[in-house]
Amino acid sequence: MPVTIRDVARASGVHISTVSRTFSAPHLVNPETRVRVLACAEDLGYRPNRAARALITGRTHNIGLIIADIANPFFPPLIKAAESQARHRDYHVFVADTNEDPTAEEELVHALAKQVDGVLLCSPRMSNSLIEQLSREVPLVVVNRQVTGLPCVLMDVGQGARSAVEHLIGLGHRHLALLGGPRSSWTNREMRRAAATAARAGGGELTVLGPNAPTETGGSAVAEQVRRSGVTAVLAYNDLMAIGLIEGLDALGVRVPQEVSVVGVDDIALSRLTRPKLTTVATPTGAAGRTAVDMLLQQDIESPRGARGPGAGTAVGVRRTTAQVMLQTDLVIRDSTGPGPHARPARPLAAPQGPDPHCPAGPGVPTAATGDAVAS
Amino acid sequence: MPVTIRDVARASGVHISTVSRTFSAPHLVNPETRVRVLACAEDLGYRPNRAARALITGRTHNIGLIIADIANPFFPPLIKAAESQARHRDYHVFVADTNEDPTAEEELVHALAKQVDGVLLCSPRMSNSLIEQLSREVPLVVVNRQVTGLPCVLMDVGQGARSAVEHLIGLGHRHLALLGGPRSSWTNREMRRAAATAARAGGGELTVLGPNAPTETGGSAVAEQVRRSGVTAVLAYNDLMAIGLIEGLDALGVRVPQEVSVVGVDDIALSRLTRPKLTTVATPTGAAGRTAVDMLLQQDIESPRGARGPGAGTAVGVRRTTAQVMLQTDLVIRDSTGPGPHARPARPLAAPQGPDPHCPAGPGVPTAATGDAVAS
DNA sequence: GTGATCCCTGCAAAGGTTTGCAGTGAAGTA
DNA sequence: TACTTCACTGCAAACCTTTGCAGGGATCAC
Helix, strand or coil: CCCCHHHHHHHHCCCHHHHHHHHHCHHHCCHHHHHHHHHHHHHHCCCCCHHHHHHHHCCCCEEEEEECCCCCCCHHHHHHHHHHHHHHCCCEEEEEECCCCHHHHHHHHHHHHCCCCEEEEECCCCCHHHHHHHCCCCCEEEECCCCCCCCEEEECHHHHHHHHHHHHHHCCCCEEEEECCCCCCHHHHHHHHHHHHHHHHCCCEEEEECCCCCCHHHHHHCHHHHHHHCCCEEEECCHHHHHHHHHHHHHCCCCCCCCCEEEEEECCHHHHCCCCCCEEEECCHHHHHHHHHHHHHHHHHHCCCCCCCCCCCCCCCCCCCCCEEEECCEEECCCCCCCCCCCCCCCCCCCCCCCCCCCCCCCCCEEEEECCCCCC | CCCCHHHHHHHHCCCHHHHHHHHHCHHHCCHHHHHHHHHHHHHHCCCCCHHHHHHHHCCCCEEEEEECCCCCCCHHHHHHHHHHHHHHCCCEEEEEECCCCHHHHHHHHHHHHCCCCEEEEECCCCCHHHHHHHCCCCCEEEECCCCCCCCEEEECHHHHHHHHHHHHHHCCCCEEEEECCCCCCHHHHHHHHHHHHHHHHCCCEEEEECCCCCCHHHHHHCHHHHHHHCCCEEEECCHHHHHHHHHHHHHCCCCCCCCCEEEEEECCHHHHCCCCCCEEEECCHHHHHHHHHHHHHHHHHHCCCCCCCCCCCCCCCCCCCCCEEEECCEEEECCCCCCCCCCCCCCCCCCCCCECCCCCCCCCCEEEEECCCCCC
């Protein structure tokens, strides 16, 4: 029933190869013939069969998107941007959700490998070595994780954590806590390192609480612990946890920001809607999605997969494009942070950045694209 | 470079057809042979090429998911459920975002048609007739829209709107407003009809405001209009709009729920986190995703697409499974609704359902699966 | 011993497309 | 006129897998 290239060929009185060329190499066919073929194709409602095309070209024009948890509001903007970018380049995207499960991640890469030209691994939870190994099976771009020798799109959460801690210390807080996220998260490690350094530099002290589930529940679960710890300011792994924590503290009668200041990370849409509105480190998720797709496609285009040209199969894995892109983050100060016990009473507090109206100056602009990988 | 069935055949000393059967019809091959083949396949890291398989079987084992707006928190749980359900049945899912654009919807159905065994249309914005037409090209299941002759998964927002209105009237509100959503939304029409009927039955009066964009901004934009209209209770098209409205009213100095009560629809995660916590009509999005995938696959399985068996190509479109499933909704009463001007002072207010702890009794249970379609 | 039955395996066509190669005819050149 | 060049088109192989059909043994019954 489905109309094939053959039907179009018959209808327009040419050979199938001419029809094929009409679509894939139009300059090789006589303009008159071309319009006739196109007319017939239109008439019959012909659409090229991508599976058949993939079989011979070795390129599916699909990419895979592996996501830790679609329900986490951090991801949808990334998915949306990636999908849109891919579509502009005539690619479709498979989306798969791993439920934060490393095993599922691995299986999905395998399952998708033959069906896509490349895979975007977003906030992966599996080990670096496994990622490297999988990258031999299918081109990979990693988001939110630094893997030696692989193209990565990173967000500068280190800088973000630093800004947040400086902001808190500037407000007069000395005893800070970091609410850790998943153990295997690269972001988590970066934040921890940067926050600790910044706290020390500012004469403060940083307690690390966690690891925790990166969810609202994960946040509210540690409220009691936060209260007992006596800290006056908390930097959470992400907004969801920050919001959960605020809820939890509220239930315990601890007021935010009067008694405890809370900073999140991500600037999800939600963070503008809670009360108090959340002070948070904005991450350029849309830009990350677009950049990752671009890097993947660029990598791909250089070497069609089922390459059968001269020299195919000789040099095996030399194609690696190992650029890494670091995207800027941006502290957005709202209402969940306030003066701490060491605040200097009179002067207006020095905030690293302007208040609420989210600073429009380019978040999401790549700051560095280093040529080669750095050990994580 | 990629290892094919041929490599496995060579390695294990059998014909390729035996290897093929080892995977697709294991009972037809000698157990000894089978283990040998499987061992070789494992060794070589063989994975069947789904494109090639699709070419001959006519089934891609992929499905498409077309979504109005991934960034709308209503959808991610649906996507997540659908993807998970599909994967359990060895299907992968393409996700595409249309940005609420009907034209994009149509294009995406076309683009995906050859690459999937069926498409889930979630909250489509295009016309019913176009949907029917597209369904001749590829099996379709429609979510949140009733289309004659097509399998549909609906959520009983009519019932939900009724409960909400009854709740508000029970609280003593008489002058109600409905914040409409997108014009082309089926849900919107259903809500409007049911809310109007319920308001009249309860001796109230319903003003319709809209259509509006189904977003937070869409909600906050009508705050002024709501205030001027003098209503004391509002039912919004969805939670996002309800939250936006509350923000907007707050900015105007109108307190919720003291001066105006607000009810949303969807029960997105966010609605539990705002202040005041949102009273809302919970829709079973996860169940909808799962059900839709099941219906699609069931429809599919009955008739492999490129069927070449006896009688193929004779009866053309008879396969239609036109079941429609209606899923229950559930009013969740939280803090954004309160007594209205006509409230009877003393007695505890009669609420249709228990308060906050979301009633666990089966939301998402299909209530009716009618055999044939009903005109929308 | 003959024939039938059964299990397993191999053969080859088919699915829709791309692409290197060769062929055709016309136009251009000497 | 004869030869080259050029633009266009057709031919057929190839991509990887599935599957109807038939062949080859072995087993079994008579």
